[in-house]
Amino acid sequence: MAMTLENGSRVAIIGGGPAGSLCAYFLLTFARRMEMDLAVDIFEPRDFGQPGPGGCNMCGGIVSESLVQALAVEGIELPANVVQRGIDSYVLHTDETAVRIDTPLHERRIAAVHRGGGPRDVSEVTFGGIDGHLMALAQELGAKVVRTRVREVDWQEGLPRVSHGKSSQTYDLLVGAFGVNSAGGQLLEQLGFKDKGPTTTKAYITELNLGHEVINQYFGSSMHVFLLNIPRLDFAAIVPKGEFVTVCLLGRDIDRELVDAFFESQAVKDCFPPSYSPQEGACHCSPRINIREADRPFMDRVVLVGDGGATRLYKDGIGAAYRTAKAAALTAVFSGVSAQDFQKHYLPAYRSIAHDNRYGLVTFAVVHEIKRVRPLIRGTVRMTAREQARSGNTRSMSMVLWDMFTGSSPYRDIFFRTLAPGFVGRLTWESALSLWGNGRKNGAGDARRIAG
Ligand SMILES: Cc1cc2nc3c(=O)[nH]c(=O)nc-3n(C[C@H](O)[C@H](O)[C@H](O)COP(=O)(O)OP(=O)(O)OC[C@H]3O[C@@H](n4cnc5c(N)ncnc54)[C@H](O)[C@@H]3O)c2cc1C
Incomplete structure (x- = not known):
C-alpha cells in the first residue's frame, strides 16, 4: 500500500487542542493546493465553548508575538472576542523590587487569551477561547469533529484503526495531538511505539476573578513576571485578561506548599489590592507540562504533534504546536506518511525545538x-x-x-x-x-x- 496521501485518503487526529486543529487546518489547506480531497476527523471530547474544566486546556494563555505574526502570515487572525487583552509591557518582580519593561516597539503584539469558555466562575460567556477558534477554522475547511475520547487504537491490514463506542475506522494517517494531560501514552503503546514519551512535571494555574476595574488599576495591560527566591519555582506570571487574572506557576512539581509560599511573598501581595487574599474555591488546576520531548515522534502512518511530542520549555507551547502541526502536515501532503518521510522532513523541525530547549535549560539554571x-x-x-x-x-x-x-x-x-x-x-x-x-x-x- 502506498505510503502517501491521495484523493479520498482519511486522516484521524486524536486531540483537538491547538496542535490537532492546526494540523487539520494545514492538512486541508495543502491538500486543496494539490487538488486532493482529504477526509479529516478530529477526535476531541471537550466542548471549548464551556466554561471551567470541561472546555479548558489549562494554560497561561499568552500568545507570543512571534506566533501572532506567524498566524497572521497564514491568514489566521485572532478576533477581538478571543483576545482578552493586548499586552504592551511586563513588570518584572523580584523579592525586593519591580521594574516595568515596555514592548520593544510599544505595540500590543502579545495576546492574552482563554483556552475554553473561561474559568469555572465566569459570570457570562461572552468570548471564545483560542482552541474553539482554531477548531472552527479547521471545520470551515471541512474537518469533522467527533466528540469522543479515543481509548482504543490498533492496526488493521497495515492501517491505524480508531475505535470508539461501537464504531471503528481505519485511516491512512493517525496524528497524535493529545497533549500530556491524558492517557495518550497508552494509545501509543497500543500502536506499538517503543520509544520514551515526553517527560513532564506538574505546574499550577488559578484564575482569580478581580473584575475589570481592579485589573485595570493594579495590573493594567502588563504581564507580571516573578523571579523570586523560592526553591523549585522557576518562573511565575500573572496574566491580566477580561475580568480575571490567570496566575501561572512553573517549576519542579509545584505543590500546595509552593503555591502558598508564592502568594505569601511580599512581591506578590504588593500586586493585589491591600488585604486581598486569593479566593478559596477559585478555578484552579495542576496540569502537567512537557519539559523534555518524546524520543521518536513518528512511525509509519503515525506522527505526534504539539505537547505529546515536543514543545518549547515553559514558553510559547501554542507556538510549538503550530510549528510541529504545520511541519507534519507539509510532510504528509507533499512527501508521504512513512517513518522515512517523517524522519527526513518532519524531524528537523521537531529537533530544532528540542535542541533549542537545551539552551533554555541552561538559561533557566543560570536565572535560578x-x-x-x-x-x-x-x-x-x-x-x-x-x-x-x-x-x-x-x-x-x-x-x-x-x-x-x-x-x-x-x-x-x-x-x-x-x-x-x-x-x-x-x-x-x-x-x-x-x-x-x-x-x-x-x-x-x-x-x-x-x-x-
Ligand atoms: C501551567 C501552564 C502554562 C502554560 N502557559 C502557556 C502560555 O501562556 N502560552 C503558550 O503558548 N503555552 C502555554 N502552555 C503550554 C500550552 O498549554 C501547550 O503547549 C499547548 O496547549 C499544546 O497544545 P496541544 O494541542 O499539543 O495539547 P493540548 O492543548 O493539551 O490539547 C490536547 C487535546 O487532546 C485532547 N485529548 C487528549 N486525549 C484524547 C483522547 N484520548 N481522545 C481524544 N482527545 C484527546 C484533549 O481533550 C485536548 O483538547 C502552558 C502550559 C502549562 C501547563
Missing part, C-alpha cells in the same frame, strides 16, 4: 542562580531600569528578559546575547554598584505604582 545572589538580581533590575529610562537603542537586558518571558525568540539567541562582553560587563558593573545601594530605591518603585 542569579535569583539566589542578591547583587546579581539587583544588578539585573538596575540595568533594566536604566535601559527603560533611556530612550536609546541599547536595551540588551530588557530585550533578553522580554524574549525570555514572552517566548518571542529562540533560547539559543537569548543565550548567546547574554555572553556578549558588553552585556556581561554592564551586568557586572550594575551588580557591583548595587552593593552600595538599596534595591527598591535603585529599581523602579513598587509594583502597584508601576502597573497603575
Whole structure:
C-alpha cells in the first residue's frame, strides 16, 4: 500500500487542542493546493465553548508575538472576542523590587487569551477561547469533529484503526495531538511505539476573578513576571485578561506548599489590592507540562504533534504546536506518511525545538542562580531600569528578559546575547554598584505604582 496521501485518503487526529486543529487546518489547506480531497476527523471530547474544566486546556494563555505574526502570515487572525487583552509591557518582580519593561516597539503584539469558555466562575460567556477558534477554522475547511475520547487504537491490514463506542475506522494517517494531560501514552503503546514519551512535571494555574476595574488599576495591560527566591519555582506570571487574572506557576512539581509560599511573598501581595487574599474555591488546576520531548515522534502512518511530542520549555507551547502541526502536515501532503518521510522532513523541525530547549535549560539554571545572589538580581533590575529610562537603542537586558518571558525568540539567541562582553560587563558593573545601594530605591518603585 502506498505510503502517501491521495484523493479520498482519511486522516484521524486524536486531540483537538491547538496542535490537532492546526494540523487539520494545514492538512486541508495543502491538500486543496494539490487538488486532493482529504477526509479529516478530529477526535476531541471537550466542548471549548464551556466554561471551567470541561472546555479548558489549562494554560497561561499568552500568545507570543512571534506566533501572532506567524498566524497572521497564514491568514489566521485572532478576533477581538478571543483576545482578552493586548499586552504592551511586563513588570518584572523580584523579592525586593519591580521594574516595568515596555514592548520593544510599544505595540500590543502579545495576546492574552482563554483556552475554553473561561474559568469555572465566569459570570457570562461572552468570548471564545483560542482552541474553539482554531477548531472552527479547521471545520470551515471541512474537518469533522467527533466528540469522543479515543481509548482504543490498533492496526488493521497495515492501517491505524480508531475505535470508539461501537464504531471503528481505519485511516491512512493517525496524528497524535493529545497533549500530556491524558492517557495518550497508552494509545501509543497500543500502536506499538517503543520509544520514551515526553517527560513532564506538574505546574499550577488559578484564575482569580478581580473584575475589570481592579485589573485595570493594579495590573493594567502588563504581564507580571516573578523571579523570586523560592526553591523549585522557576518562573511565575500573572496574566491580566477580561475580568480575571490567570496566575501561572512553573517549576519542579509545584505543590500546595509552593503555591502558598508564592502568594505569601511580599512581591506578590504588593500586586493585589491591600488585604486581598486569593479566593478559596477559585478555578484552579495542576496540569502537567512537557519539559523534555518524546524520543521518536513518528512511525509509519503515525506522527505526534504539539505537547505529546515536543514543545518549547515553559514558553510559547501554542507556538510549538503550530510549528510541529504545520511541519507534519507539509510532510504528509507533499512527501508521504512513512517513518522515512517523517524522519527526513518532519524531524528537523521537531529537533530544532528540542535542541533549542537545551539552551533554555541552561538559561533557566543560570536565572535560578542569579535569583539566589542578591547583587546579581539587583544588578539585573538596575540595568533594566536604566535601559527603560533611556530612550536609546541599547536595551540588551530588557530585550533578553522580554524574549525570555514572552517566548518571542529562540533560547539559543537569548543565550548567546547574554555572553556578549558588553552585556556581561554592564551586568557586572550594575551588580557591583548595587552593593552600595538599596534595591527598591535603585529599581523602579513598587509594583502597584508601576502597573497603575
Ligand atoms: C501551567 C501552564 C502554562 C502554560 N502557559 C502557556 C502560555 O501562556 N502560552 C503558550 O503558548 N503555552 C502555554 N502552555 C503550554 C500550552 O498549554 C501547550 O503547549 C499547548 O496547549 C499544546 O497544545 P496541544 O494541542 O499539543 O495539547 P493540548 O492543548 O493539551 O490539547 C490536547 C487535546 O487532546 C485532547 N485529548 C487528549 N486525549 C484524547 C483522547 N484520548 N481522545 C481524544 N482527545 C484527546 C484533549 O481533550 C485536548 O483538547 C502552558 C502550559 C502549562 C501547563
